[in-house]
Amino acid sequence: MPRSLNIAVIPGDGIGKEVVAQGLKVLTSVLPQDVKLETTEYDLGAQRWHRTGETLPDAELEALKGHDAILLGAIGDPSVPSGVLERGLLLKLRFAFDHYVNLRPSKLFPNTSTPLAGRPEIDFVVVREGTEGPYTGNGGSLRTGTPAEVATEVSLNTAYGVERVVRDAYERANARPRKKLTLVHKNNVLVYAGHLWKNIFDRVGQEYPEVTTDYLHVDAATIFFVTQPERFDVIVTDNLFGDILTDLAAAVTGGIGLAASGNINPTGAFPSMFEPVHGSAPDIAGTGKADPTATILSVALLLRHLGFDAEAARIEEAASADLAERDGSFRTTDEIGDALAVRVAD
Amino acid sequence: MPRSLNIAVIPGDGIGKEVVAQGLKVLTSVLPQDVKLETTEYDLGAQRWHRTGETLPDAELEALKGHDAILLGAIGDPSVPSGVLERGLLLKLRFAFDHYVNLRPSKLFPNTSTPLAGRPEIDFVVVREGTEGPYTGNGGSLRTGTPAEVATEVSLNTAYGVERVVRDAYERANARPRKKLTLVHKNNVLVYAGHLWKNIFDRVGQEYPEVTTDYLHVDAATIFFVTQPERFDVIVTDNLFGDILTDLAAAVTGGIGLAASGNINPTGAFPSMFEPVHGSAPDIAGTGKADPTATILSVALLLRHLGFDAEAARIEEAASADLAERDGSFRTTDEIGDALAVRVAD
Ligand SMILES: CC(C)[C@H](C(=O)O)[C@@H](O)C(=O)O
Ligand SMILES: CC(C)[C@H](C(=O)O)[C@@H](O)C(=O)O
Numbered sequence: 001m002p003r004s005l006n007i008a009v010i011p012g013d014g015i016g017k018e019v020v021a022q023g024l025k026v027l028t029s030v031l032p033q034d035v036k037l038e039t040t041e042y043d044l045g046a047q048r049w050h051r052t053g054e055t056l057p058d059a060e061l062e063a064l065k066g067h068d069a070i071l072l073g074a075i076g077d078p079s080v081p082s083g084v085l086e087r088g089l090l091l092k093l094r095f096a097f098d099h100y101v102n103l104r105p106s107k108l109f110p111n112t113s114t115p116l117a118g119r120p121e122i123d124f125v126v127v128r129e130g131t132e133g134p135y136t137g138n139g140g141s142l143r144t145g146t147p148a149e150v151a152t153e154v155s156l157n158t159a160y161g162v163e164r165v166v167r168d169a170y171e172r173a174n175a176r177p178r179k180k181l182t183l184v185h186k187n188n189v190l191v192y193a194g195h196l197w198k199n200i201f202d203r204v205g206q207e208y209p210e211v212t213t214d215y216l217h218v219d220a221a222t223i224f225f226v227t228q229p230e231r232f233d234v235i236v237t238d239n240l241f242g243d244i245l246t247d248l249a250a251a252v253t254g255g256i257g258l259a260a261s262g263n264i265n266p267t268g269a270f271p272s273m274f275e276p277v278h279g280s281a282p283d284i285a286g287t288g289k290a291d292p293t294a295t296i297l298s299v300a301l302l303l304r305h306l307g308f309d310a311e312a313a314r315i316e317e318a319a320s321a322d323l324a325e326r327d328g329s330f331r332t333t334d335e336i337g338d339a340l341a342v343r344v345a346d
Numbered sequence: 347m348p349r350s351l352n353i354a355v356i357p358g359d360g361i362g363k364e365v366v367a368q369g370l371k372v373l374t375s376v377l378p379q380d381v382k383l384e385t386t387e388y389d390l391g392a393q394r395w396h397r398t399g400e401t402l403p404d405a406e407l408e409a410l411k412g413h414d415a416i417l418l419g420a421i422g423d424p425s426v427p428s429g430v431l432e433r434g435l436l437l438k439l440r441f442a443f444d445h446y447v448n449l450r451p452s453k454l455f456p457n458t459s460t461p462l463a464g465r466p467e468i469d470f471v472v473v474r475e476g477t478e479g480p481y482t483g484n485g486g487s488l489r490t491g492t493p494a495e496v497a498t499e500v501s502l503n504t505a506y507g508v509e510r511v512v513r514d515a516y517e518r519a520n521a522r523p524r525k526k527l528t529l530v531h532k533n534n535v536l537v538y539a540g541h542l543w544k545n546i547f548d549r550v551g552q553e554y555p556e557v558t559t560d561y562l563h564v565d566a567a568t569i570f571f572v573t574q575p576e577r578f579d580v581i582v583t584d585n586l587f588g589d590i591l592t593d594l595a596a597a598v599t600g601g602i603g604l605a606a607s608g609n610i611n612p613t614g615a616f617p618s619m620f621e622p623v624h625g626s627a628p629d630i631a632g633t634g635k636a637d638p639t640a641t642i643l644s645v646a647l648l649l650r651h652l653g654f655d656a657e658a659a660r661i662e663e664a665a666s667a668d669l670a671e672r673d674g675s676f677r678t679t680d681e682i683g684d685a686l687a688v689r690v691a692d
Contacts, residue, residue, distance in 0.1 A: 082544075083535070087534075114463070115462050116572075117463040118461075134499075134535070137537075139538045139539070146505065147505050147509075148504075149505040150502065150504050151504075151539045151542040152501060152503070153480075153501040153536045153538055154499070155485075156498055158494075159489075159492065159493050159494060186589075188422070189433070189481055191433065191485075192485045192487045192498060195487070196487065196490075196495055198428075199491065218590055219590050220593065222593050223593050223594065223596070225594075226461045226462075226598060244565050244568055246565075248572070251572050
């Protein structure tokens with residue numbers, strides 16, 4: 001276990017600031033006294049953009065590299081044109097720091113509500129590729145705004161990029177009791193990318209004889225997410241399919257207020273970044289209605305990534321216990337954060 | 347109402363043959379005596395491919411053009427490499443006949459089971475673009491099979507292609523009581539295609555002042571499909587997002603056994619094609635377990651498209667009544683077809 005922790009904090013927009021405050025509260029509370037915690041806040045997001053036109057200046061990008069990890073709240077505001085902050089800040093970070101494993105666990109905790117009848121057992125993790133696919137920004141528009149406009153989006157997929165994330169997913173599946181890995185793609189239509197994924201998935205699988213494998217088209221996968229989510233253990237998939245599937249997974253496991261994620265660079269070459277799956281929710285910003293649990297669970301992922309396994313587990317147990325005791329009465333963002341900070345300190 | 351009907355039938359693979367037989371049974375039963383029905387079966391699919399290596403020869407494509415509409419069962423078999431029949435037959439038909447409106451209604455009929463707790467009211471229709479987006483087959487692979495492989499998939503979007511389907515969706519929304527149209531895309535990441543869609547959506551919307559509009563990212567849309575499906579009336583979206591959303595929609599409205607679809611060329615330049623959303627389900631082929639309702643409801647869409655409104659409505663009412671009276675006991679594909687044929691004849 002490291003003796004110090006140097007975290008970059010990007011609260012971002014809307015409820016981002018509120019939930020990040022709770023994440024830091026719980027982080028402070030869970031860490032052993034003798035671990036030195038340093039945090040540096042970075043002012044990035046909609047306000048900064050309005051003020052200076054900057055999304056992520058080189059100096060900040062450089063400075064961020066010096067941290068052990070990044071905790072991010074949420075990015076985005078209706079006052080900023082769609083895509084500016086997503087591409088210029090959030091995705092820029094994921095790409096610049098080569099976050100090729102976008103890790104998104106989904107678990108239906110006891111007592112949390114799900115839109116699914118029958119409360120199936122849900123406990124899977126999606127390993128979403130984070131640096132390729134349709135997210136590369138490769139594309140363009142010709143004769144923009146005219147009746148003759150043509151707009152393209154290019155999904156880029158490399159053996160290099162696919163193999164490393166597939167390998168990571170096999171490792172994770174192999175370390176779990178059920179040892180099952182499902183590849184999700186659409187290889188009957190996206191034949192070039194699909195065959196690349198499927199071939200690498202099959203080849204790497206030979207090195208993991210204990211892992212049971214499975215392939216599903218993305219459309220079929222959404223069906224099983226609602227009819228048979230218990231069939232999933234680890235899922236590996238491309239950037240866009242992973243985006244879609246993990247929101248659906250969050251919805252069936254108690255909502256986006258509980259879904260944590262890690263943008264991980266497993267090599268350690270750059271800091272990994274942890275964030276709730278939800279967005280900045282400007283409609284409830286400032287009302288105290290945001291559930292900080294997703295951010296707090298993202299802090300657990302951060303801690304595990306940095307070798308604080310026991311502390312990560314304490315947070316997860318605390319969140320689970322807190323959820324189990326919820327009785328439906330309203331608690332503010334702050335109150336939930338306080339409750340979890342107390343629990344993890346025990 | 348036309349006095350004759352000249353239908354091309356492509357039973358295809360697996361349960362395709364079985365469900366199409368029921369669709370034709372109901373079609374024969376519902377049509378007025380004096381309407382002359384002619385059907386021509388086309389032997390296309392996995393068996394044909396194994397026998398001759400052909401997916402859709404020019405002669406057949408040419409012959410298909412002579413029909414008023416096409417009824418298709420299902421295409422695909424595990425013995426055929428993924429993509430061969432999809433690209434070479436199913437998508438080839440959709441593209442060759444310019445089926446730019448892929449119409450997929452979703453309705454939770456009374457008494458049908460849904461994985462969603464609380465049985466929300468669901469009655470919406472997805473207008474999926476059918477001839478562009480990531481489905482164009484535009485892409486490739488370089489250094490295939492080597493560690494240096496790069497595979498691309500290009501999503502192609504044109505103002506021409508987007509405007510015509512958006513316009514069709516506004517027309518449909520305008521004709522429904524709730525008059526609400528939701529655009530689903532991912533314009534914060536796929537900015538080129540996303541902005542093209544959004545701009546055209548907004549501009550065409552000015553011609554439909556009575557239609558309420560809404561925009562959702564595809565990931566958020568999947569959340570609402572399970573938490574708040576009653577919010578949707580008409581959805582317009584791109585080819586790939588539509589593929590994913592309509593399988594999810596089918597799952598929450600009683601399963602893929604009930605989901606109908608039409609691949610429509612609204613100009614009439616080429617025959618439109620009607621098919622269940624489900625696949626060939628080789629695992630249950632020949633067992634009599636396939637529910638032909640999706641195909642029979644696709645026949646209703648076919649009839650409405652050709653001006654047989656009363657007959658289409660009779661089929662939909664019959665399916666709804668049949669579903670309402672189901673008591674969970676097993677009925678074969680044939681028995682369900684018989685029951686519906688009797689109902690529509692009344
Ligand atoms: C905000 C957006 C760019 C982002 C994504 O699409 O990855 C978000 O939806 C997510 O899942 O983290
Ligand atoms: C079989 C496949 C090519 C097809 C599609 O992706 O469109 C199917 O999933 C559908 O929805 O009709």
